[in-house]
Amino acid sequence: MRLRCSDCAAEYAPTTSFQCRECGGILAATYDGPLDADRIADGETLFEKYGNRLPSRGTAAGDEGATPLLRADALADVLGVEATVYLKDERRNPTGSFKDRALAPAISLASESGAEGVVTASTGNAAAACARYAARAGLDCYVLVEETAPAKKLLEPRAYGANVVRVEDLFAGGEAALADLLRDVADGLDAYLAFAYQPFNAVLAEGVKTVSYEVAENLAFDVPDVVVTATGGGDNLAAQYRGYRELRAAGLTSRVPRMVGAQAAGAAPLATAVDADADSPVDVEEPATVASGIAAPFAGQHGLDAIRDSDGTAIGVGDDALVDAVTTTSETTGVWPEPASATVVPALERLADRGAVSADDVVVLTITGSGHKHTEPVEARLEDVPTAARDAAAVAGAFAAER
Numbered sequence: 108m109r110l111r112c113s114d115c116a117a118e119y120a121p122t123t124s125f126q127c128r129e130c131g132g133i134l135a136a137t138y139d140g141p142l143d144a145d146r147i148a149d150g151e152t153l154f155e156k157y158g159n160r161l162p163s164r165g166t167a168a169g170d171e172g173a174t175p176l177l178r179a180d181a182l183a184d185v186l187g188v189e190a191t192v193y194l195k196d197e198r199r200n201p202t203g204s205f206k207d208r209a210l211a212p213a214i215s216l217a218s219e220s221g222a223e224g225v226v227t228a229s230t231g232n233a234a235a236a237c238a239r240y241a242a243r244a245g246l247d248c249y250v251l252v253e254e255t256a257p258a259k260k261l262l263e264p265r266a267y268g269a270n271v272v273r274v275e276d277l278f279a280g281g282e283a284a285l286a287d288l289l290r291d292v293a294d295g296l297d298a299y300l301a302f303a304y305q306p307f308n309a310v311l312a313e314g315v316k317t318v319s320y321e322v323a324e325n326l327a328f329d330v331p332d333v334v335v336t337a338t339g340g341g342d343n344l345a346a347q348y349r350g351y352r353e354l355r356a357a358g359l360t361s362r363v364p365r366m367v368g369a370q371a372a373g374a375a376p377l378a379t380a381v382d383a384d385a386d387s388p389v390d391v392e393e394p395a396t397v398a399s400g401i402a403a404p405f406a407g408q409h410g411l412d413a414i415r416d417s418d419g420t421a422i423g424v425g426d427d428a429l430v431d432a433v434t435t436t437s438e439t440t441g442v443w444p445e446p447a448s449a450t451v452v453p454a455l456e457r458l459a460d461r462g463a464v465s466a467d468d469v470v471v472l473t474i475t476g477s478g479h480k481h482t483e484p485v486e487a488r489l490e491d492v493p494t495a496a497r498d499a500a501a502v503a504g505a506f507a508a509e510r
């Protein structure tokens with residue numbers, strides 16, 4: 108694997124961070140051969156199946172991927188959506204989110220390249236995944252979090268032995284300021300920068316594209332008509348789209364889905380750009396949403412390009428609707444998504460209202476992370492559980508009052 112500039116085609120070593128030094132273009136991974144149908148059929152793990160399209164040998168990998176694609180008929184019924192709807196249940200990854208796919212190959216690459224430490228900035232899923240794979244590889248892990256990050260969110264990375272530091276106004280200074288900080292921190296620690304945003308690190312998105320490989324295999328190498336996925340900076344959506352393009356390039360499928368980005372209305376750099384028909388993502392002064400996993404102040408051009416290239420769209424979802432969707436999804440499918448993931452449900456509803464999905468369409472909603480990961484927005488809405496005397500009538504009375 109080599110990294111190649113998307114604009115001028117200059118090539119770089121696999122561990123190169125940030126954009127092209129010649130022209131500022133976004134780097135992307137490039138490989139010698141296409142996806143291999145025999146390898147996919149014979150392999151079991153992510154690296155056995157897709158290793159020739161991943162950026163490392165996977166020395167730190169283990170147990171990620173192979174998540175189920177679940178029919179969600181009851182959810183579609185409740186939403187009044189006539190299309191066939193599936194959930195790609197990424198909660199089943201080892202740390203409960205799709206970020207394990209991103210970090211397994213990236214931390215393996217760091218280890219295989221001789222790094223002794225890795226650094227990331229995240230308040231949630233990427234930090235947990237980074238810490239897990241660093242632990243598996245025996246690397247030091249450094250995590251920067253926002254000053255206000257809830258202590259509960261730091262438990263999982265700390266359980267894996269990560270060093271965590273709160274940083275004032277970490278994400279508030281915009282993309283360039285964050286890039287400068289992370290570059291200096293990584294240099295100072297002599298650590299590999301494993302930040303989940305393609306303009307900073309082009310390797311992490313490579314693992315995420317395997318979501319699409321699996322969906323296609325589950326659908327007997329047909330592809331969905333529409334994929335709806337939560338996305339903040341656009342990486343997740345662009346990476347899944349990349350997977351579908353690679354499947355088509357390998358001759359395994361004949362088309363690509365329309366890619367739909369579900370964003371929080373208060374942090375919607377892509378949806379705002381789509382609504383305004385803008386050429387670039389629109390920066391968000393102060394992201395305002397309970398969906399912390401996608402509270403993005405900025406997004407990359409690669410996300411908007413994937414939306415436009417696939418004839419897709421991006422939709423901003425209000426906080427009330429996305430928290431409602433946590434419950435709706437859990438009750439109708441048995442899949443408990445985190446609030447950021449749940450944005451896909453109101454986004455699908457909006458598409459249906461617009462007539463943008465038909466009864467013939469197959470829709471995949473990517474459930475990026477588990478409800479266990481982020482409980483506060485749901486807890487905040489619940490009333491206290493009542494207490495009854497140890498008496499059947501009292502218990503029945505308490506249940507009656509609940510209903």
Ligand SMILES: [Zn+2]
Pocket residue numbers: 112113114115116117127128129130131132
């Ligand atoms: Zn370039």
